[in-house]
Amino acid sequence: MDTTNHQVALIDGGSPPSMIDRVERALLVLAYLLEIEGDVHLPMYESFEAKLEELRSKSDVRQRARERLQAFMGQGATPLAIGAGQ
Template structure:
């Protein structure tokens, strides 16, 4: 599914969609279960990507001093 930059797929949007779809399933039956399963998978992928971004950001913050060659861990020249 292609998403425009103005309308990105986010965790919040998928969760909101799942809530609405769950209500439709309650009212109209199991025909929408495959779509719900697909949304669960998309949500898990988005959460996994967010967790990876968070770990990468924390790693960068903890090691930023290493980006400048010749600096110690406090950012001072060695």
């Protein structure tokens, strides 16, 4: 695990970049390398694209689940009431 970026982010008072942000940055670097060095980096670029899509998909699922729970709790219910039929 690379802790350099994490430590810098904390020194600045910010939070560490999310994995999605890190992969997006890596894709920018790889896009640049593809332009100047050619297709040698193409497999890695495709791999990072697939990883980004996977991360975004998981994030979307988590967000939908969070919204469902918030809507449920907005009706005055608690998570414990889910199995009890309210």
